[in-house]
Amino acid sequence: MKIKIYILFLLFSIGLWAQPKVSTSVNVTKNKIGAEFKLTLKTDVDTLSKVKFPEARNFGALEVIQSYKIDTVKKGSRYELIKKYGLTQFDSGKYTIPRIPVLINGKLSFSDSIKVEVNDVKVDTLKQKMYDIKDIAQVESPMGSWWIYVLVLLVIAAAGFFIYKYIKKRQTIEKEEVIVFKTPIEKATTLLQQLEKKELWQRGEIKSYYSELTDIARNYIEEEIHIPAMESTTSELIEGLRKAAKQKKLKLSNETVENLEKVLKQADLVKFAKVKPLDFEIEEDKKRISNSIVTIHQSIPETVEENDELALWNEQQKELARLQKLKKQKRVRIITTIGIVVGMLLLALLSLIYFKGFDYVKDNIIGHPTKELMEGEWVYSEYGNPGVKIETPKVLKRMNAEKIMPKEAMALLKEMQIFIYGSLIDDFYISVSTVTYKQETQIDLDQAAEGSLKVFEAQGAQNIIVKTEDFNTQKGISGKKAYGTMTVLDKIKGKSTKMYYEMLVFAQNGGLQQITIMHREDDTYGKQIMDRVLNSVELQTTDK
Structure with a gap:
């Protein structure tokens, strides 16, 4: 309906003629010789009016150096026509821009006259500094920045290499963690072998070495004897071990318990008193822990599994847990690889934006519909x-x-x-x-x-x-x-x-x-x- 009304209005309506009026303004009334005065004429007319602004070389004593295009601003059913002229004068003095005739619907309307002033440009050659003519500036060749692109590629390659090494290291650690031990003794002996391969105490990391050494022993006792070894102090652990030996009829000698207690106390001194044992003492403590674990294992009476189905179920659950862990690690590796690729592409994209600008990337990489x-x-x-x-x-x-x-x-x-x-x-x-x-x-x-x-x-x-x-x-x-x-x-x-x-x-x-x-x-x-x-x-x- 709106379209119909507008078109019918255009086809059959009769415009109402308003009394034409020309308003006059100038951007500045005082200016320097040769500077531009911008004269603006405005008239408010209806859509059917015919308006003609004058085209002249001079308005009074001022020269017209620029006649700008007419701007039309729509105001409802009327137009505001705006005409601008650029005027100038090369002699100082006071001048008057005369009334300018504008032809509106065949009738003349006049603008208002405006007084302006043209002033000399004062130049103080005593205070004004003089400068030598600058040398010709050398334009950098477009190929002069090739090394920037090479540097960006090297940075991306280096980042990719370090990320790859990090992932490989993580995968190695994860593979080590994937190992499922069938028995506590198997776990303890394997961890002792891995501890020796790390060569911690040889590199001066004695505290870390004793911490891992005693944790292996404590964890073994907790899993095999079922006493809270990890949370107990040394004295609590030894006392709990003696009680468990009597209750479960373990064939433990006092020498075995005393050797274990010696190592635990030595570890406490290393961790809390910053004692540094000699190399042969560290070797002896390692042997004591290894022998203690083996002796405890041998002292446990052999039992026959009454429920074979339960044992089989436990083994199946362990295998299922292992497979699920492998599946999770594979998914993590895939996601990490995708992240690396996306990160490198993003880095390359940001480099292009930095060196070429966003418009270049938008037009040539992202795409521009027009x-x-x-x-x-x-x-x-x-x-x-x-x-x-x-x-x-x-x-x-x-x-x-x-x-x-x-x-x-x-x-x-x-x-x-x-x-x-x-x-x-x-x-x-x-x-x-x-x-x-x-x-x-x-x-x-x-x-x-x-x-x-x-x-x-x-x-x-x-x-x-x-x-x-x-x-x-x-x-x-x-x-x-x-x-x-x-x-x-x-x-x-x-x-x-x-x-x-x-x-x-x-x-x-x-x-x-x-x-x-x-x-x-x-x-x-x-x-x-x-x-x-x-x-x-x-x-x-x-x-x-």
Whole structure:
């Protein structure tokens, strides 16, 4: 309904003419010789008004050095036209910018006069330092930074090597931990052998050596005799061992218990009193622990397993636990390898961003949708009647005009064809439309462009800024160009995007031809596509 109302309003409404007024301002009233005064003229008019600003070489005694394009700001149903001039004067003094005539709907309106002042530039050659002319700067060759890329590759390779060595070391430790011991004595003797291979006390790590040595003995006693050996003090452990020997009828001699007690007390002195035994004493303590463990094992009476099924079940559970642990370690290795690969790729990506910039990575690694359009295979084709010949990165898709336009508007038309690529919420949008009327119609190109912008506004576009100028194709066909920015809201994602658009409108023998192109405001590839498309536009004239 909004689209119908807007189009009907454009087709049948009568504008209300307001009394034209020209406001005047200047950016500075005092300036230096040769500096620019920027004079601004503004007029507020309705959409049907014709406004013509003067084009002159001088305004009074000031020279016009720049005549800027007219900016159009849409304010509801009215336009604010803004015209700026760059003025200057090369002689000092006080000047007056005279009243400037502006032609609005065939009637003259005048701006206000403004006084300005031009001052000399004071130069103190006594205080101003003088500098020699600088030597020619040497431009670094693009190949001069090759060593940076080599350094990055070496860093990545070194990081990968150290990570690989770390993982291999971890895998070796895990393999050692995977070993499942069938009996406590097997575990104790194996750990004693591994302790000797570490050569801790030979490297001066005596405290660590005694700590591991006594932990092996304590752990064995706890698993074999079932007394809390790990948490007990030396005296508590020895007392508990003597009691267990009587209760379980262990064939332990006092010498075995005393030898074990000697080593435990020696370890306490090493750990808490920082005593450093001699080498032969350390060897003797190791033998005492080894012999004590063997003697305790031999002193345990042999028992026959009454329930073979229970023993088998225990063995199966141990094997299942071993397999599950191996499976877990394999999964950890896979995840770690993936992490290393991802980390190295991320490091390489960050290096590219640092040396080449994010835009380079985005365009060449991540991918840029409009860059792909720009570099793809383009299509040159003709659309509609009267025909519009145009080159586009993709073939435009025909739309059903009757579903878009209201019946009241279609009743006035002989034919309307619309071809589109993309939508308002996409990165890039192109539309080509052609219209022929049933009866000869006087077409106002400004009003036609206004109607299209109203349609965009009905579709959710906001903050539409409009600028207009004349446009000629390469074959000299004249038309109107409207361009500017608008904010488009994506209701699904809930975010808005600022888009830049350009619209070409042509009227030929009662027919209307229109091309609209839109892309994100900061998209350089979108701008390149737009320029290429607009430069390719050629029109077929309507047959009379």
